[in-house]
Amino acid sequence: MKFAAILLPLLLVACGGTINGVVRGTGEPVQFSYEQGSFSDTYSAVINGEVFNGRAVMQGSTSDMGNSFGSA
Secondary structure, eight states, X not given: OHHHHHHHHHHHHTOEEEEEEEOTTTOOEEEEEEXXXXXXXXXXXXXXXXXXXXXXXXTTOOOOOEETTEEO
8 A cells, every 4th residue: 555655646747748729710729738747837838839838836835946046
């Protein structure tokens, strides 16, 4: 039972996928991709050849981005 409790979270960390759709009215193709992580999820969208990337965290959580000047 302990083995399953350790293995299951490791398997769920790598969940992700792609969603295809079209812009209403124009019919322009849109592609959304997501990857589920342990502490945050990563999303990207391709619209008219332009790529948009973002990260989502759970409500009440904090996001930390470090650089050479500190963290934001």
